[in-house]
Amino acid sequence: MNNLVEKYIIIEIFEKLYRLKSFISSNKSMLKDAGKQITLNVFEIALNKILVELETPIQLIKNNNLSDIERESLNRRLSTTLNLFKDFHSLLKFIHSDWVRPETYTFSNGIIRSLPKEYANTHINIILIDEYSFKENNLINKFKNVFRKSRLLIENSSIKYPTIFLPKLEISNPLNWTILAHEIGHINEQEIKKITEDPTILPPQTTINDQGILKKWAEEIFCDIFATNLLGPAYFSSLVSYSLCTGSLAWNSFHSQYHPSNMLRIRFLNEYIERNGFTLKCKSKMIGEEDLSTFFFNMIEDIDDINLGMQRDPNVPKIRIRKLTHFLDRLRELTNVYKMQIKYKPENKILELNKKLIAGIPIGAIRENSSKIISESLSKENLDLELSKKLISERGTTLWEILNAGWVYKISYIIPKCLKIIFEDNDNCLYDKLPRIGDLYDLCDDRILKSIEASELLQLIEKTEP
Amino acid sequence: MILSDIEIIRELISGKLIVTPLLNGVKQIGSSSIDIRLGTEFRYIKTSKQTHFDLSLPVEKIRKQTEEYSEVVHIKPMESFILHPDDFVLASTLEYFVIPSYLAGRLEGRSTWGRTGLQIHSTAGYVDPGFEGGLTFELHNMGKLPLPLYPGIRIGQLSFQRIKKVNTLYVNKKGAKYGRTTGTKSSMFFEDYEYGVIIKHNIDEKSRIN
Numbered sequence: 166m167n168n169l170v171e172k173y174i175i176i177e178i179f180e181k182l183y184r185l186k187s188f189i190s191s192n193k194s195m196l197k198d199a200g201k202q203i204t205l206n207v208f209e210i211a212l213n214k215i216l217v218e219l220e221t222p223i224q225l226i227k228n229n230n231l232s233d234i235e236r237e238s239l240n241r242r243l244s245t246t247l248n249l250f251k252d253f254h255s256l257l258k259f260i261h262s263d264w265v266r267p268e269t270y271t272f273s274n275g276i277i278r279s280l281p282k283e284y285a286n287t288h289i290n291i292i293l294i295d296e297y298s299f300k301e302n303n304l305i306n307k308f309k310n311v312f313r314k315s316r317l318l319i320e321n322s323s324i325k326y327p328t329i330f331l332p333k334l335e336i337s338n339p340l341n342w343t344i345l346a347h348e349i350g351h352i353n354e355q356e357i358k359k360i361t362e363d364p365t366i367l368p369p370q371t372t373i374n375d376q377g378i379l380k381k382w383a384e385e386i387f388c389d390i391f392a393t394n395l396l397g398p399a400y401f402s403s404l405v406s407y408s409l410c411t412g413s414l415a416w417n418s419f420h421s422q423y424h425p426s427n428m429l430r431i432r433f434l435n436e437y438i439e440r441n442g443f444t445l446k447c448k449s450k451m452i453g454e455e456d457l458s459t460f461f462f463n464m465i466e467d468i469d470d471i472n473l474g475m476q477r478d479p480n481v482p483k484i485r486i487r488k489l490t491h492f493l494d495r496l497r498e499l500t501n502v503y504k505m506q507i508k509y510k511p512e513n514k515i516l517e518l519n520k521k522l523i524a525g526i527p528i529g530a531i532r533e534n535s536s537k538i539i540s541e542s543l544s545k546e547n548l549d550l551e552l553s554k555k556l557i558s559e560r561g562t563t564l565w566e567i568l569n570a571g572w573v574y575k576i577s578y579i580i581p582k583c584l585k586i587i588f589e590d591n592d593n594c595l596y597d598k599l600p601r602i603g604d605l606y607d608l609c610d611d612r613i614l615k616s617i618e619a620s621e622l623l624q625l626i627e628k629t630e631p
Numbered sequence: 632m633i634l635s636d637i638e639i640i641r642e643l644i645s646g647k648l649i650v651t652p653l654l655n656g657v658k659q660i661g662s663s664s665i666d667i668r669l670g671t672e673f674r675y676i677k678t679s680k681q682t683h684f685d686l687s688l689p690v691e692k693i694r695k696q697t698e699e700y701s702e703v704v705h706i707k708p709m710e711s712f713i714l715h716p717d718d719f720v721l722a723s724t725l726e727y728f729v730i731p732s733y734l735a736g737r738l739e740g741r742s743t744w745g746r747t748g749l750q751i752h753s754t755a756g757y758v759d760p761g762f763e764g765g766l767t768f769e770l771h772n773m774g775k776l777p778l779p780l781y782p783g784i785r786i787g788q789l790s791f792q793r794i795k796k797v798n799t800l801y802v803n804k805k806g807a808k809y810g811r812t813t814g815t816k817s818s819m820f821f822e823d824y825e826y827g828v829i830i831k832h833n834i835d836e837k838s839r840i841n
Contacts, residue, residue, distance in 0.1 A: 530652030
């Protein structure tokens with residue numbers, strides 16, 4: 166499909182604008198104070214301005230044969246809009262907001278259970294932030310820094326108080342909560358230590374400065390692998406979408422002191438996914454039949470042409486490619502040794518779950534047995550009611566299944582519908598299109614959230630019921 | 632005619648009747664009904680902000696009033712919601728239902744809970760053909776002791792009646808207000824067409840007096 170990546174970015178911006186609008190409206194309905202209402206109105210007006218900004222890129226994208234100059238103009242406009250959206254998000258600090266949804270904790274508890282036993286009882290704190298980024302921090306370390314400055318000592322505590330930061334915009338978007346799994350991976354300090362302190366990951370003659378950077382990068386890649394092992398292509402899809410919308414795929418060479426470039430992470434993960442066979446067929450008119458991760462990877466293959474306006478961190482020395490090759494090869498070997506438990510089941514029923522989502526049905530449970538087998542148990546010659554009741558029972562689905570089915574649903578059902586609404590409907594203006602797109606995402610969010618809750622509950626009941 | 636267990640299973644196999652999650656068929660499918668489980672969302676009544684439903688306001692404001700009349704509480708798995716004597720709360724099923732055009736559902740309590748004084752629904756136990764969604768029901772503790780209610784417990788049962796195929800399914804019915812939702816939903820009585828007339832009349836009267 167022509168201009169696919171630009172079209173995808175436009176749809177993502179629509180999704181984000183709708184989510185921001187919902188976030189603002191949810192505050193509005195709770196407020197009686199006129200001053201606060203007016204503040205929220207200002208946000209709504211500003212959102213509409215961003216929406217109007219999209220008109221020109223949409224018109225440009227409709228032209229399938231863009232000249233180089235037109236494409237550059239298109240990318241500049243998209244870049245402006247993405248930056249606008251990020252700045253807008255940071256202004257949300259002017260709005261009071263609630264705590265995160267309870268389902269976010271259900272989700273994160275599911276991820277924490279996958280950590281080694283010693284971390285199983287870790288309680289994390291999740292809070293909403295204004296900056297559009299996902300982060301992890303340890304409260305004890307923060308206190309240590311504060312007290313050190315005041316020359317006070319704080320006891321070395323083995324108890325960790327990790328805090329995960331979730332952008333306000335993502336409050337109800339479980340498909341992007343997969344990135345929280347990466348952040349939760351940072352809790353696994355023992356495994357991280359084993360990898361980052363392994364001297365063989367550092368190429369010979371690495372400067373002390375580069376050593377520090379590479380160790381931090383190794384931790385990031387470890388957490389990527391942790392999230393991928395638990396959530397497979399769903400994590401990869403979120404990472405690519407997030408990178409596209411934050412403009413962090415701008416240049417191959419964009420790194421920071423703490424993170425390797427997202428392009429490097431994505432390339433590494435894509436290979437990891439292929440190697441481990443985390444494949445997921447995704448089918449739609451837009452993409453034909455394609456593997457979910459491959460769809461995203463192919464989409465960003467020509468991303469170098471797109472300059473989404475991120476600035477390079479001037480403090481990061483340019484690490485030479487030769488060093489990176491050694492580093493990545495060694496990480497690949499090490500992560501094989503320290504392989505964490507993989508929840509992926511080849512017999513998963515993602516496509517069946519996707520069909521349920523298309524019908525608007527939550528996917529917290531699925532039947533293992535085929536209708537044919539159950540029918541046989543009910544045939545006249547062989548009537549076994551108890552067996553039929555057993556066979557017709559469902560099992561709780563896993564987070565892996567729910568989130569991957571959700572992503573397949575998004576790519577194969579929601580995105581094609583959005584493409585139609587945004588690029589093919591010439592009768593309605595963007596203001597009218599936004600709620601129609603929002604309805605698609607609202608339904609998806611609701612069903613996935615419900616499924617996460619039901620799956621957790623069912624797994625608890627399954628454990629206790631004979 | 633009320634469907635028997637075999638007929639319920641046949642309908643479930645055909646995929647026309649959907650009840651999901653159905654975790655334990657052996658325990659949940661009775662001789663002529665399916666036990667339903669309690670969901671995680673409760674909506675309790677808050678009277679501190681309201682004196683009455685003011686029907687001389689525009690619909691949007693009445694909607695806001697009804698929203699403020701109740702508050703949603705989310706109960707985590709393995710935590711309990713305590714329903715005190717004479718308390719009234721809206722709850723929802725853990726299950727999502729798709730009822731085909733030739734079946735109607737009837738929600739009933741379970742004897743186990745009835746004996747404690749728990750009423751499962753006050754008046755709205757009928758489920759229309761073509762209904763899709765989770766069921767919201769009205770819990771009322773008529774007993775003398777507080778009842779701890781846990782998400783996932785079997786709270787009631789749904790039986791099915793076969794009827795002649797209907798022309799307009801609930802989800803397609805004009806004015807259907809509660810379909811395709813999953814959590815609890817407040818009353819939307821003000822969207823009934825009768826109330827549309829009443830509200831308009833009240834607003835006109837108010838502006839005439841002013």
